[in-house]
Amino acid sequence: MNYHVFNGDADGLCAVHQLLLDNPVRTELVTGLKRDIRLLERVKAHAGERVTVLDISLNSNRAVLMQLLEAGVAIEYFDHHYAGEIPVHPDLTTHIDTSAGICTSLLVDRHLEGKYRFWAIAAAFGDNISESANRLALQNELVQPQIEKLAHLGEYLNYNSYGETLEDLHFHPLALYEAMAPYPDPFDFIAESAAFKELAAGFLEDIRMTSSLRPLLQQARHSAYLLPDAAWARRVSGVFANKLANDNPTCAHAVITIDRAGGYKVSVRAPLASPEGADMLCMKFETGGGRKAAGGINNLPENALDTFLARFAEQFG
Incomplete structure (x- = not known):
């Protein structure tokens, strides 16, 4: 059994999407609100099973991480948040970089050698590391209208992750991932997805309320x-x-x-x-x-x- 545990924000969504586009294994998806960071507590994995963790702090999940490792679970961990001391264990593989210009989707992009890079660029915009996002976009010869589309996509995906309860959100993050899943190319998602259009409308209405x-x-x-x-x-x-x-x-x-x-x-x-x-x-x-x-x-x-x-x-x- 495989598990993919990921933050419900733009970075977590785009990170898991890249990995599952590359290797579409059967997996149980575990996610939640932006601030649901102790997601490993929800995983009931056993010896011989695999867990991939994306965009949640290792330091905040340390105790459960160690319990899973000691139970014989293999874990691969991608993240850019404060981690504290990173455990050394034969069943733990880490891709952790806390540099200011990095997000988890960029770490996955690095791991996959740019295979689904446009999703990583959208995530970087969503995480507000726009300098990194723009640099990568220009390196990949995107023009300004394309860059702006990816920036809006990242912002809208990130917007959907904030709320006190799931009822505050336009989409449960799992439902949003399922809407993204058929699209290797984010530009097709932007052009065709009803979910994108709903997020765009909700974002514009809510951000208008901040003007006062x-x-x-x-x-x-x-x-x-x-x-x-x-x-x-x-x-x-x-x-x-x-x-x-x-x-x-x-x-x-x-x-x-x-x-x-x-x-x-x-x-x-x-x-x-x-x-x-x-x-x-x-x-x-x-x-x-x-x-x-x-x-x-x-x-x-x-x-x-x-x-x-x-x-x-x-x-x-």
């Missing part, structure tokens, strides 16, 4: 926004953070949404001009993590908001 937002905190080198308690705000939080980062590349940004179970969820973007520190800031909080350029806190207690804002200002000056 005002910052909770605004300084020369950082800003923070508190979004209202609404499904559109939960959906748009990540792409709004990316938009702020792209519009103000020398500033850090935090987008805070209300967690209906209590407290807040936080998306952090380091300045694009110096994309480091987001993971270190978020890991100061119990449910925080991420990568150098972008991080998040899954549940910030209500009474810790002022502490977060102070540490955010301290981190990014």
